[in-house]
Amino acid sequence: MDMNTGKIELPKQAREFGFFVDGKWVSAGARKLIERRSPAHDVAVTRITRCTVEDLNHAVSVARQAFTDRRWSGLSGTDRAAVLLKAAEGIRARAEELALLETLESGKGISQSRGEVLGAASIYEYAAGAARALHGDTFNNLGDNMLGLVTREPIGVVGLITPWNFPFFILSERVPFILASGCTIVAKPSEVTSATTLVMAEILSDAGLPAGVFNVVTGSGSEIGQAMTEHDDIDMLSFTGSTAVGRRALLASVGNFKKLGLELGGKNPQVVFADADLDEAADGVVFGICFNAGQCCVSGSRLIVEKSVAADFEARIAEKLSRVRVGDPLDPRTQVGAIVTEQQHDTILSYIGKGREEGARLVCGGGPLVTDQGRFVMPTVFSDVTMDMAVAREEIFGPVLTISTFETFDEAMELANDTVYGLAASIWTKNLDKATNAFRRVQAGRVWVNTTIAGGPDLPIGGFKQSGHGRETGIYGVEEYTEVKTVHIALGKRDLWV
Ligand code: TXE
Numbered sequence: 001m002d003m004n005t006g007k008i009e010l011p012k013q014a015r016e017f018g019f020f021v022d023g024k025w026v027s028a029g030a031r032k033l034i035e036r037r038s039p040a041h042d043v044a045v046t047r048i049t050r051c052t053v054e055d056l057n058h059a060v061s062v063a064r065q066a067f068t069d070r071r072w073s074g075l076s077g078t079d080r081a082a083v084l085l086k087a088a089e090g091i092r093a094r095a096e097e098l099a100l101l102e103t104l105e106s107g108k109g110i111s112q113s114r115g116e117v118l119g120a121a122s123i124y125e126y127a128a129g130a131a132r133a134l135h136g137d138t139f140n141n142l143g144d145n146m147l148g149l150v151t152r153e154p155i156g157v158v159g160l161i162t163p164w165n166f167p168f169f170i171l172s173e174r175v176p177f178i179l180a181s182g183c184t185i186v187a188k189p190s191e192v193t194s195a196t197t198l199v200m201a202e203i204l205s206d207a208g209l210p211a212g213v214f215n216v217v218t219g220s221g222s223e224i225g226q227a228m229t230e231h232d233d234i235d236m237l238s239f240t241g242s243t244a245v246g247r248r249a250l251l252a253s254v255g256n257f258k259k260l261g262l263e264l265g266g267k268n269p270q271v272v273f274a275d276a277d278l279d280e281a282a283d284g285v286v287f288g289i290c291f292n293a294g295q296c297c298v299s300g301s302r303l304i305v306e307k308s309v310a311a312d313f314e315a316r317i318a319e320k321l322s323r324v325r326v327g328d329p330l331d332p333r334t335q336v337g338a339i340v341t342e343q344q345h346d347t348i349l350s351y352i353g354k355g356r357e358e359g360a361r362l363v364c365g366g367g368p369l370v371t372d373q374g375r376f377v378m379p380t381v382f383s384d385v386t387m388d389m390a391v392a393r394e395e396i397f398g399p400v401l402t403i404s405t406f407e408t409f410d411e412a413m414e415l416a417n418d419t420v421y422g423l424a425a426s427i428w429t430k431n432l433d434k435a436t437n438a439f440r441r442v443q444a445g446r447v448w449v450n451t452t453i454a455g456g457p458d459l460p461i462g463g464f465k466q467s468g469h470g471r472e473t474g475i476y477g478v479e480e481y482t483e484v485k486t487v488h489i490a491l492g493k494r495d496l497w498v
Contacts, residue, residue, distance in 0.1 A: 008100065008110060008330045014044040015101075017194070019051055019218050020201035022062045023211025026055075034191055034219070039107035040329050040338035040374035046105060048194045051219040053227045056186070059215040060233050063157045063184040066212030073154045073182035081128035084176050086207035088124035091117060094203060101195040102168050107338030107374070108292055109329045113168075119456075120172035123473070126457040127176030130478045134180065147489045152482040154182030155259060156235030159228040161221070161249075163241045164340050165295045165397075167193035170240050171200060173457065173472050175214065178238070179204075181481035184213045186234070188225055190241075192341060194218045221245065232256040236481065239263075240297075243395075243421075243466050261470035261480060263297065263462060265395040266423030269416040270300040270452065271438060274309045276428035280450070282316035285401070288426065288452040290324055290379055293336050294399035295344065297467075298424040300452050302392060304415045307405040314383055314403060318364045321379050326369055336399060338374045345375040348398030355382045355391040360402065387418050395421070409434065413441045422464025426452040445471075 001008050014035065018027040028049040036046045067073060072080070091098065099113035106113075139148030158178050162170050167189055178185055189197035194216075201216045217224055225245070229237060229252035238261040239249045246264040253260050270288060272281050288300030305313050329337035339345040345368070352366060365380030377398055385392050385402040392402045406412040416425060416438075425444040429435050439447045445463045448454055460471035470480050 006332045007328070010038070010041055010043060010330070011045065011104070014047050015195070016047045017049065017198045017218070019049050019055065020198060020205075020214075020216045021055075021059045022215065023205050025202075036105050036192055038104045038338075038374070039340055040376075042373045046101070046195045048191070048198070048218040051217040051224055053223065056217050056224050056227055056231070059186045059217050060157060060159075060231055062212045063186050063215055064233055066210065067154070067156055067184040071210040072179070072184060072213045075182075077132040077134060077180075080131040080180060080182065083204070083208045084124045084128035084131060084179060087176070087204050087209070088121040088128070090203035090207050091121040091124065091200075094199065095121070098168060098196050098199060101199065102193070103329045103337070105193040105195055106164060106167060107329055107340055109332070109334040109337045111332045111334070112292070112337075116166065116169040120169055123172045123457040124176045127180045127478070130177065130475055131180035133475060134478050134482070136484075142488075145490060145492050147491065149487040149489070151485045151487060152479065153485055155481050155483050156183060157233060158183045158185050158481060159231065159234040159237040160185055160187040161225050161228060161237070161239045161241065162187065162189050162197065164190035164193040165292055165297070168196040168200070171197050173461070173477075174238055175200070177473060177477040178481050179209070179213070180478045183236075183481050186215045186217060186228070188217055188219070188228055191218065191220055226252065229253065230255055234258055236261065238472070246468065261472065262468035263472065264423075264466065264468045265421055266297045266299070266463065266467055267302060267393065267395050267419045267421045268298055268300050268424040268426070268444070269302045269304050269419075269442070270426045271412050271416050271428065271442075272303065272305040272309075272313060273412070273427075273429035273431070273434060274306040275430050275434075276450070277430065278309060278313055278316060281428040282313060282320055284426065284428065284452045286317055286320045286324065289401040290321075290336050290399055291453055293339055293377065294348075294379075295340060295397050296453070298446060298453055299397075300424075300426050301396065301401060302419075303401055303403045304412055305403060305405055306412070307407050310403070310405045314363060314381075317381060317401070321364055321381065324379060326376055326378065327371075336376075336379065338376055339398065342375065344397065345377065348377050348396055348400065351391055351394070351396045351398070351400060352380055355385075355389065355400070355402075358389040358391065360385045360389060360391060363403070365399070387415065393419065409437070413438065417441075417443045420466045423467035424448070
């Protein structure tokens with residue numbers, strides 16, 4: 001580490017991982033490896049195993065056995081909570097290792113990774129409480145001869161497919177809730193960011209999670225991921241990723257009618273009214289588009305601003321963006337790191353090209369940041385954007401903001417809802433009536449008023465429209481992984497039918 005800047009050095013060699021099934025590491029053996037190069041430095045940092053479909057099938061049968069024999073689901077909520085609390089301790093103890101792996105594989109700034117890892121530990125602590133709070137319902141009003149119960153049972157074996165943008169945080173928004181419910185898991189992280197999920201398997205095992213309850217297979221999405229979506233012995237699939245793959249998962253689920261939790265894309269509006277605190281709103285908008293280099297499903301990528309303040313607001317954004325630090329993610333001062341893959345980099349640049357061709361006015365940015373190594377994109381803003389342009393309609397997943405204007409409240413709401421997505425929205429105004437009317441009208445699973453991308457595990461997350469199905473986190477996030485069972489208990493002597 002550089003003592004003046006706090007900048008961390010690149011590791012000397014790539015770390016190699018097997019995969020984790022039935023409480024043990026399985027080494028790659030004769031299987032192929034997938035090498036991951038740091039997107040910011042172009043050097044190999046990890047190697048993971050390209051698991052086969054047989055490996056997946058084995059992991060699912062292990063998770064099935066662990067579910068059926070009730071080694072986890074049969075424990076009390078208190079006992080499950082104890083393991084989750086120990087896992088939180090384990091995450092804190094290995095926080096620096098996790099944060100570094102996350103940064104090396106994803107390209108996000110190390111300070112952000114550290115924050116996400118510690119945030120993840122606190123999600124496990126929240127979920128430990130939820131494991132104890134989970135309960136059903138009783139109907140004591142059915143007369144003296146009948147008692148009604150509604151019990152919640154864990155749904156079974158859960159397949160978990162996670163993306164590369166928040167590999168550890170998204171994992172942690174799901175795993176402790178699934179475990180709190182009593183289910184068992186087979187996880188498949190993104191092939192470019194698998195390391196922290198694998199380390200988590202070891203942390204959970206060290207925390208006392210019984211063998212076979214949390215298993216990780218690694219490999220390609222089109223092979224292992226697709227096989228998971230089709231698997232007849234997986235009871236529920238939680239998928240986070242693109243809307244296109246989410247649609248495939250939905251089609252594949254028909255084999256055994258598995259339940260699906262889907263968190264997909266977004267094209268999230270930032271609605272700024274003239275009576276907002278414009279400086280704070282501009283700060284929020286800049287954060288909302290720069291966070292994780294815009295590779296964030298709840299990224300505030302569509303600014304919809306009241307015409308009377310639009311020019312002033314645009315100038316504030318451009319000024320603030322000029323002060324955002326883009327660069328080496330190993331430097332703790334970096335705010336915007338590298339773009340995760342060559343493919344994602346090309347996608348973002350092609351959208352920037354489309355914005356120009358479609359006649360949007362470039363306010364700032366507009367291309368890659370030229371560096372000796374790695375791939376970076378300058379935060380980019382397009383103004384005079386209309387909703388027929390691709391940059392306004394499609395999820396870019398990069399630091400590209402579009403600006404459109406409105407004159408009336410209704411027009412603002414129409415623009416905000418003019419999208420197939422419905423993941424998140426932010427509203428900036430100091431007028432309570434306006435804020436309330438706006439959050440009621442906007443079609444999104446998460447709404448922020450006078451802030452953006454904020455909040456913890458207490459509240460549920462998920463999308464409206466093509467942004468997905470179901471909810472994660474909060475008490476809803478545990479209930480999501482349960483089946484509801486209705487029980488009628490007859491009391492006293494039966495009134496005979498025959
Ligand atoms: O996502 P994929 P990609 C969006 C974002 C981005 C685009 C493409 O717009 O530009 O998706 O990114 C696994 N069956 N989001 O291609 O392919 C894959 O291995 C089952 C939004 O990386 O959806 C990985 O584990 N699984 C998003 C996961 O799906 C398959 C986060 C996500 O990868 C599969 C990421 C298949 N056929 C991208 N193919 C968000 N909502 O946060 C791939 N996978």
